[in-house]
Amino acid sequence: MREEEQPSKKEQRRQQIIAGALKLFARKGFYTTTIPDIARSLGMSAGNLYNYFRSKELLAQEILRSVSSYLGRRIRYVNESDLPTREKIRSIVGLYFETALREPEMIDFFLRIYLSNREVFREGCEGMVCVNEFVTEIMIFFDEGVARGDLRNQEFFSAFGLFMGYLGGMVFLGGEQMLPKPLPEYVDEVSENIYRALKTPEAS
Amino acid sequence: MREEEQPSKKEQRRQQIIAGALKLFARKGFYTTTIPDIARSLGMSAGNLYNYFRSKELLAQEILRSVSSYLGRRIRYVNESDLPTREKIRSIVGLYFETALREPEMIDFFLRIYLSNREVFREGCEGMVCVNEFVTEIMIFFDEGVARGDLRNQEFFSAFGLFMGYLGGMVFLGGEQMLPKPLPEYVDEVSENIYRALKTPEAS
Amino acid sequence: MREEEQPSKKEQRRQQIIAGALKLFARKGFYTTTIPDIARSLGMSAGNLYNYFRSKELLAQEILRSVSSYLGRRIRYVNESDLPTREKIRSIVGLYFETALREPEMIDFFLRIYLSNREVFREGCEGMVCVNEFVTEIMIFFDEGVARGDLRNQEFFSAFGLFMGYLGGMVFLGGEQMLPKPLPEYVDEVSENIYRALKTPEAS
Amino acid sequence: MREEEQPSKKEQRRQQIIAGALKLFARKGFYTTTIPDIARSLGMSAGNLYNYFRSKELLAQEILRSVSSYLGRRIRYVNESDLPTREKIRSIVGLYFETALREPEMIDFFLRIYLSNREVFREGCEGMVCVNEFVTEIMIFFDEGVARGDLRNQEFFSAFGLFMGYLGGMVFLGGEQMLPKPLPEYVDEVSENIYRALKTPEAS
DNA sequence: GATGAATGAGCTTTCATTCAT
DNA sequence: AATGAATGAAAGCTCATTCAT
Numbered sequence: 001m002r003e004e005e006q007p008s009k010k011e012q013r014r015q016q017i018i019a020g021a022l023k024l025f026a027r028k029g030f031y032t033t034t035i036p037d038i039a040r041s042l043g044m045s046a047g048n049l050y051n052y053f054r055s056k057e058l059l060a061q062e063i064l065r066s067v068s069s070y071l072g073r074r075i076r077y078v079n080e081s082d083l084p085t086r087e088k089i090r091s092i093v094g095l096y097f098e099t100a101l102r103e104p105e106m107i108d109f110f111l112r113i114y115l116s117n118r119e120v121f122r123e124g125c126e127g128m129v130c131v132n133e134f135v136t137e138i139m140i141f142f143d144e145g146v147a148r149g150d151l152r153n154q155e156f157f158s159a160f161g162l163f164m165g166y167l168g169g170m171v172f173l174g175g176e177q178m179l180p181k182p183l184p185e186y187v188d189e190v191s192e193n194i195y196r197a198l199k200t201p202e203a204s
Numbered sequence: 205m206r207e208e209e210q211p212s213k214k215e216q217r218r219q220q221i222i223a224g225a226l227k228l229f230a231r232k233g234f235y236t237t238t239i240p241d242i243a244r245s246l247g248m249s250a251g252n253l254y255n256y257f258r259s260k261e262l263l264a265q266e267i268l269r270s271v272s273s274y275l276g277r278r279i280r281y282v283n284e285s286d287l288p289t290r291e292k293i294r295s296i297v298g299l300y301f302e303t304a305l306r307e308p309e310m311i312d313f314f315l316r317i318y319l320s321n322r323e324v325f326r327e328g329c330e331g332m333v334c335v336n337e338f339v340t341e342i343m344i345f346f347d348e349g350v351a352r353g354d355l356r357n358q359e360f361f362s363a364f365g366l367f368m369g370y371l372g373g374m375v376f377l378g379g380e381q382m383l384p385k386p387l388p389e390y391v392d393e394v395s396e397n398i399y400r401a402l403k404t405p406e407a408s
Numbered sequence: 409m410r411e412e413e414q415p416s417k418k419e420q421r422r423q424q425i426i427a428g429a430l431k432l433f434a435r436k437g438f439y440t441t442t443i444p445d446i447a448r449s450l451g452m453s454a455g456n457l458y459n460y461f462r463s464k465e466l467l468a469q470e471i472l473r474s475v476s477s478y479l480g481r482r483i484r485y486v487n488e489s490d491l492p493t494r495e496k497i498r499s500i501v502g503l504y505f506e507t508a509l510r511e512p513e514m515i516d517f518f519l520r521i522y523l524s525n526r527e528v529f530r531e532g533c534e535g536m537v538c539v540n541e542f543v544t545e546i547m548i549f550f551d552e553g554v555a556r557g558d559l560r561n562q563e564f565f566s567a568f569g570l571f572m573g574y575l576g577g578m579v580f581l582g583g584e585q586m587l588p589k590p591l592p593e594y595v596d597e598v599s600e601n602i603y604r605a606l607k608t609p610e611a612s
Numbered sequence: 613m614r615e616e617e618q619p620s621k622k623e624q625r626r627q628q629i630i631a632g633a634l635k636l637f638a639r640k641g642f643y644t645t646t647i648p649d650i651a652r653s654l655g656m657s658a659g660n661l662y663n664y665f666r667s668k669e670l671l672a673q674e675i676l677r678s679v680s681s682y683l684g685r686r687i688r689y690v691n692e693s694d695l696p697t698r699e700k701i702r703s704i705v706g707l708y709f710e711t712a713l714r715e716p717e718m719i720d721f722f723l724r725i726y727l728s729n730r731e732v733f734r735e736g737c738e739g740m741v742c743v744n745e746f747v748t749e750i751m752i753f754f755d756e757g758v759a760r761g762d763l764r765n766q767e768f769f770s771a772f773g774l775f776m777g778y779l780g781g782m783v784f785l786g787g788e789q790m791l792p793k794p795l796p797e798y799v800d801e802v803s804e805n806i807y808r809a810l811k812t813p814e815a816s
Numbered sequence: 817g818a819t820g821a822a823t824g825a826g827c828t829t830t831c832a833t834t835c836a837t
Numbered sequence: 838a839a840t841g842a843a844t845g846a847a848a849g850c851t852c853a854t855t856c857a858t
Binding site: 023029030032039040096099106111112113115116117119127136143154155158159160161162164165166167168169170172173176177178179180181186189193197200201 | 209232234235236250315316317319321322323331332356357358361362363364365368369370371372373375376377380381382383384385390393394397399400401403404
C-alpha cells in the first residue's frame with residue numbers, strides 16, 4: 001500500500017520547469033532570464049511553458065515556495081534530531097553552506113531573486129506566505145534553544161536576522177570570490193560566532 | 205585659500221543625477237527603472253543623460269562608488285573616535301540603522317541593486333573596487349579591536365560577513381514590515397549580539 | 409411515421425457548439441473570443457471542437473447561416489399571414505426588436521460579427537450565400553407589398569437598406585444605452601417611419 | 613497676421629499616422645491590422661509609433677474623433693446653408709455616399725471599427741464623447757427641420773437611427789457589391805425615402 | 817550641453833491548430 | 838469522439854541608446 005501518490009506526468013513536467021528555471025534565475029537574475037531562455041533550456045517551446053505557469057512572476061513564486069519547502073525540510077531533520085543546541089547550529093550552518101556549494105541555485109535564488117526583486121513577489125507572496133516553511137523551522141530551532149536554557153530569550157527576529165543575514169553574507173562573499181578559503185571551511189568559525197552571539201552566559 | 209576645488213557646473217549636474225538615480229534604483233530596482241524615468245525625475249532629457257554617463261551600467265557603478273564612499277566616511281568618524289570597541293559597534297550599528305531609516309536609498313541600493321544584480325557590476329567593479337572605501341573602514345575597525353585585545357583574532361571575512369550580513373538582514377526585515385518594533389530600537393540587541401559573537405572571552 | 413430525421417448525436421453536439429459560440433462571439437467579438445473560451449463554455453476540450461468545425465472561420469460561417477435561417481423562418485410566418493402590409497411591417501419590426509431584447513446574440517452577431525469582420529466571411533459566404541434565407545423573406549415581403557399596390561415600386565435594395573439599416577441602427581443605439589426608452593417602445597414610431605418611407609402616395 | 617498656428621512637426625506626423633492607420637483599420641479591421649503594419653505603411657518603426665500614441669486603442673480613439681470631426685464639419689456646411697429641408701437631406705445623403713466612394717475609409721471606420729469593436733472604445737469614448745461633433749450636426753439638422761414645420765416632431769433617436777442606419781446599410785450593401793448601380797445613383801431614392809419617412813403630412 | 821524623435825532588438829504573452837494518446 | 842500538451846508564429850509594447858538639430 002503506497003503512502004504517496006504517483007505524481008502525474010504534468011506534475012513531473014512542472015517540477016522540471018521549476019528546477020530549470022530556478023537554475024537560470026539564480027545564475028542570471030530575474031529580468032535577464034527570459035521565458036524563451038527557460039523554455040530552450042528545457043527543450044520545449046515558450047508558448048507551452050504557459051500551459052504550466054500563467055506568468056513569469058507566478059513561476060518565480062512557485063520556485064520560491066519550492067526552495068523554501070526544500071530548505072525547511074532539511075532544517076526540520078536537524079530540529080528533530082537530539083543534538084545539543086550548539087551542534088544544531090553547526091548542522092544548520094553546515095547544510096546551508098553545503099547547499100550553497102552543491103546546489104548554489106537554491107541559496108542564490110533566495111539571496112538574489114527573492115530578496116531583491118520585491119515587486120515580483122508583492123502580489124502572491126505577501127508577508128512570509130511563500131517562505132513560510134523555511135522561517136518556521138528556524139523559529140522552532142530558536143524557541144527550543146531558549147526553552148532548554150541554551151539561548152538567551154530575545155526577540156525572534158533579532159536572532160533570525162543574525163542567523164540568516166550572516167549566512168547570506170558569507171555565501172555572497174564566497175560567490176564573489178572574496179573568501180580566501182572554500183566556504184565549508186568557515187563552518188566552525190561561523191557557527192561559533194553565532195553560538196556566542198545567542199547563547200546564555202552560563203552556557204559553555 | 206581654497207581647500208577644495210569648486211566643483212564645475214558639469215560635476216554638480218553629475219552629482220544630481222547620481223542622487224536622483226540612486227533614489228529610483230533603490231525604490232524600483234535596476235531593470236524596472238528606465239533611463240527616461242531618471243531623466244524625467246531630474247527634469248532633463250534622456251538623451252542628455254548620456255552626456256554625463258555613457259550607459260545605465262556605468263551610472264549604477266558610479267552610484268555604488270558614491271554610496272560606498274559616503275558610508276565609509278561615516279564609519280571613519282567612528283574609527284577615529286576614542287570610544288571603546290563595544291561602543292564603536294553600537295555607533296556603527298546605530299548609524300547604519302539610522303541611515304536605513306532616513307536615507308533608505310543608500311542601504312537599499314547596497315542590498316538590492318549591488319548584491320543582486322551582479323552582472324551589472326561584473327565589468328568595472330570587480331572584487332571590491334567600487335566598495336573599497338566602505339570595506340576598508342570595517343576592516344580598520346576590526347583590526348584595531350583585535351589589536352586592543354577586545355576582539356578574537358579570526359579571519360576578517362568571517363567577522364565582516366557577520367557584521368554586514370546581520371545588519372543587512374535586519375534592514376531587510378524592517379523593510380518587509382516584519383519587525384514588531386521600529387528598526388532603531390534594535391540597536392541594543394543587535395550590537396550586543398555582534399559584540400558577543402566577536403569579543404575575546406576575557407572581555408566583559 | 410417520423411416526419412423529421414432524428415438528429416444524430418454528433419449533429420446535436422454541433423448545434424450546441426453553434427449556440428454556445430454564437431453567444432460568445434456576439435458578446436465579445438470574433439477576435440476576442442478564443443477557441444478555448446468556446447470549448448470551456450461548453451465543457452469540452454479545444455481539440456475536440458475541431459472534430460466538429462475545421463476552423464474558427466468555418467464555425468462563424470455556420471453560425472451565420474443558422475442565424476439567418478432562424479430569422480428568415482420567423483419572418484416567413486409574417487409573410488404567410490394575411491395581415492395588411494402596414495401590419496406586416498409592425499410585426500417584423502416587433503419581432504426584430506423583441507429578438508434583440510430576448511436573444512440579443514442573434515442580432516448582435518449580425519451587426520457586430522457579420523457586418524464588420526468581412527474577411528472572416530469572404531471565402532465561404534460570398535454575396536448572400538449565408539444570409540440567403542433572411543434576405544429572401546424580406547424580398548418576398550417587399551415584392552408582395554408592391555404587388556398589392558401598398559408599396560412604391562423601387563429597387564429592392566433601396567428598401568432593404570432602409571429596413572435593415574434602420575433596425576440595426578436602433579438596436580445599436582439601444583445597446584449603447586443611448587435610447588431614453590426601452591427598445592420595444594419604439595416599434596410604433598419606427599414602423600410608421602418605414603411605412604411612410606415605402607408606401608405608395610395613395611395608401612393611407 | 614495668421615489666424616491659425618502652424619502645426620508642429622510632431623503634430624503633422626501625428627496626423628499622418630492617423631490618416632495611415634485609418635486606411636488600414638478600415639480596410640482590414642482592428643484586430644487584423646497590426647502596429648507593425650501601420651508603421652510599415654508609414655515608413656517608420658513600430659517602436660517610434662508609440663512616441664505618438666501610447667497604445668493601439670488610443671490610436672483608434674483618436675482616429676474616431678478625427679473622422680467624427682471631419683464628417684461633422686461637412687454636415688455643418690449643409691446646416692449653415694439656406695437650402696430647404698428636403699434639399700438638405702439630399703445634400704447630406706450625397707456627401708455621405710460621395711465620401712463612402714472617394715474616401716471609403718472614413719465611413720468604413722465608422723461602420724466596421726467603431727460600431728463593432730465596442731471594447732476598444734469602452735474606456736475613453738463612453739457615450740458619444742468621441743463622436744460628438746458628428747451626432748451634434750445631425751441633431752441640429754433635425755431640430756431645425758422640426759422647427760420649420762417640415763419634419764414631424766418625434767424623438768430624435770428614432771430619426772437618427774433611420775438616417776444613419778439607412779445610410780450605413782446602403783454603404784454596406786455597396787461595399788458587398790450587392791447593389792446593381794453605383795452608390796451615388798441611389799441618392800435620389802434614398803433621400804426621398806428618408807424625407808417621406810420624416811416629413812410632416814402637409815409638407816409636399 | 818540639450819532635445820527628443822527614431823531605431824532595433826527583444827520581451828512577455830496569446831492563440832489557432834495539430835497530434836499522440 | 839475526446840483530451841490537452843505542444844508548437845510556432847506573431848502581436849503589442851518597452852527601452853537603452855543614437856543622432857540630427
